[in-house]
Amino acid sequence: MKDGLLTARQKEVLRHRRQGLTQQQIADIIGTSKANVCTIEKSALENVRRARETLQFMFTLDARFLCEIPAGADLLAVPERVFREASSRGVKVRYDTIGLINRLRESLPEHLQARFVKADIQVYLNDDGEVYFE
Amino acid sequence: MKDGLLTARQKEVLRHRRQGLTQQQIADIIGTSKANVCTIEKSALENVRRARETLQFMFTLDARFLCEIPAGADLLAVPERVFREASSRGVKVRYDTIGLINRLRESLPEHLQARFVKADIQVYLNDDGEVYFE
DNA sequence: GGAAACTTAAACAATTCTATTTAACCACCC
DNA sequence: GGGTGGTTAAATAGAATTGTTTAAGTTTCC
Numbered sequence: 001m002k003d004g005l006l007t008a009r010q011k012e013v014l015r016h017r018r019q020g021l022t023q024q025q026i027a028d029i030i031g032t033s034k035a036n037v038c039t040i041e042k043s044a045l046e047n048v049r050r051a052r053e054t055l056q057f058m059f060t061l062d063a064r065f066l067c068e069i070p071a072g073a074d075l076l077a078v079p080e081r082v083f084r085e086a087s088s089r090g091v092k093v094r095y096d097t098i099g100l101i102n103r104l105r106e107s108l109p110e111h112l113q114a115r116f117v118k119a120d121i122q123v124y125l126n127d128d129g130e131v132y133f134e
Numbered sequence: 135m136k137d138g139l140l141t142a143r144q145k146e147v148l149r150h151r152r153q154g155l156t157q158q159q160i161a162d163i164i165g166t167s168k169a170n171v172c173t174i175e176k177s178a179l180e181n182v183r184r185a186r187e188t189l190q191f192m193f194t195l196d197a198r199f200l201c202e203i204p205a206g207a208d209l210l211a212v213p214e215r216v217f218r219e220a221s222s223r224g225v226k227v228r229y230d231t232i233g234l235i236n237r238l239r240e241s242l243p244e245h246l247q248a249r250f251v252k253a254d255i256q257v258y259l260n261d262d263g264e265v266y267f268e
Numbered sequence: 269g270g271a272a273a274c275t276t277a278a279a280c281a282a283t284t285c286t287a288t289t290t291a292a293c294c295a296c297c298c
Numbered sequence: 299g300g301g302t303g304g305t306t307a308a309a310t311a312g313a314a315t316t317g318t319t320t321a322a323g324t325t326t327c328c
Contacts, residue, residue, distance in 0.1 A: 003184070003187055004184055004187040004188040004190075004191050005139070005184050005185065005187075005188040006188055006191060007285095007286070007287090009286080009287070010286090011191065014192075014195065015195065018195050018196065022302085022303060022304085023303070023304065024302080024303070024304090032287080032288070032289090033288080033289070033290085034303080034304080035288090035289080035290080035291090035304095035305080035306085036287070036288060036289075037304095038303095038304065038305060038306085039286090039287080039288085039305090039306090040286085040287070040288095042305085042306095043285085043286075043287095047188060048188060048189070048192055050136065050137070050138055050139050050185070051139065051184075051185035051186075051188040051189050052185075052189065053137055053138040053139075054138040054139040054140055054181065054182060054185035055182070055185055055186065055189070055240075055241070055243075056138075056240075057138050057140060057145065058148075058182055058243055059239075059240065059243045061148060061149065061152045062152075062243060094232075094236070127248075128239070128248070130236075130239060136284095141315095141316070141317090143316080143317070144316095156272085156273060156274085157273070157274065157275095158272080158273070158274090166317080166318075166319090167318080167319070167320085168273080168274080169274090169275085169276085169318090169319075169320080169321090170317070170318060170319075171274095172273095172274060172275060172276085173275090173276090173316095173317080173318085174316085174317075176275080176276095177315080177316075177317095
């Protein structure tokens with residue numbers, strides 16, 4: 001019955017960090033090297049990242065495949081396509097054009113280049129109009 | 135560079151489960167025993183629980199308990215309540231009604247069903263107006 | 269009562285994670 | 299150049315997690 005993902009050591013470092021201490025100062029307090037503090041902090045943040053991604057996955061369980069945006073598509077064509085597909089399924093997307101593009105930029109920054117889609121994107125939609133990109 | 139907390143096996147089970155399959159059916163599909171499916175599902179959900187607790191920790195590094203939303207509440211009643219409690223503490227929430235609901239949907243997708251709250255929700259608030267749901 | 273769905277416990281091998289050390293490295297700033 | 303703050307790589311021992319099986323328990327529904 002463990003509580004979270006973070007070990008006591010990792011929480012300790014994150015707490016001290018939040019207080020504004022340097023890695024060296026923390027190293028002195030908890031009795032180890034600054035290199036070790038760096039490593040502990042890094043893996044702690046990695047754990048936080050994984051926690052976020054895990055909850056994101058849980059969300060996609062509720063979502064169903066909507067459509068695929070092919071590589072090479074114009075970025076502005078994405079919302080159009082999504083709105084059309086969604087309304088054909090009787091669902092109202094909860095974002096406007098700008099909102100959708102922002103959401104896409106946040107979800108898959110590496111799939112985009114300027115105004116174009118670099119790699120295929122799968123779009124998932126919720127009954128509530130929430131959208132997820134993969 | 136692992137993605138989330140869940141293994142492929144665990145995701146597989148959760149997906150099939152969400153589709154309404156029984157553990158025995160899943161066991162047949164993925165080629166193992168139903169007891170094993172049970173174990174995998176259990177540890178998957180345990181991982182989700184830990185993911186949530188981890189993010190809560192990150193937030194509570196500087197947030198305080200605000201209020202509890204009881205199961206059965208209308209989703210639209212949540213922002214109302216949060217705004218009232220927050221202003222009674224002299225803090226301005228950094229989200230509007232829609233923003234708050236989106237945030238809630240992202241934080242606890244499985245606590246919600248359509249427009250209703252399925253399970254009790256704890257609300258935490260930051261001095262900066264940031265909000266966290268548990 | 270009996271069948272189906274589900275949970276639990278114990279045990280095990282394989283894998284992964286964690287904390288550590290040491291030694292080297294980058295980027296500033298004075 | 300030297301100091302401070304931060305990162306990285308390689309190696310290692312110990313701890314934790316994962317998927318599995320087997321066997322014995324529930325709970326639930328007809």
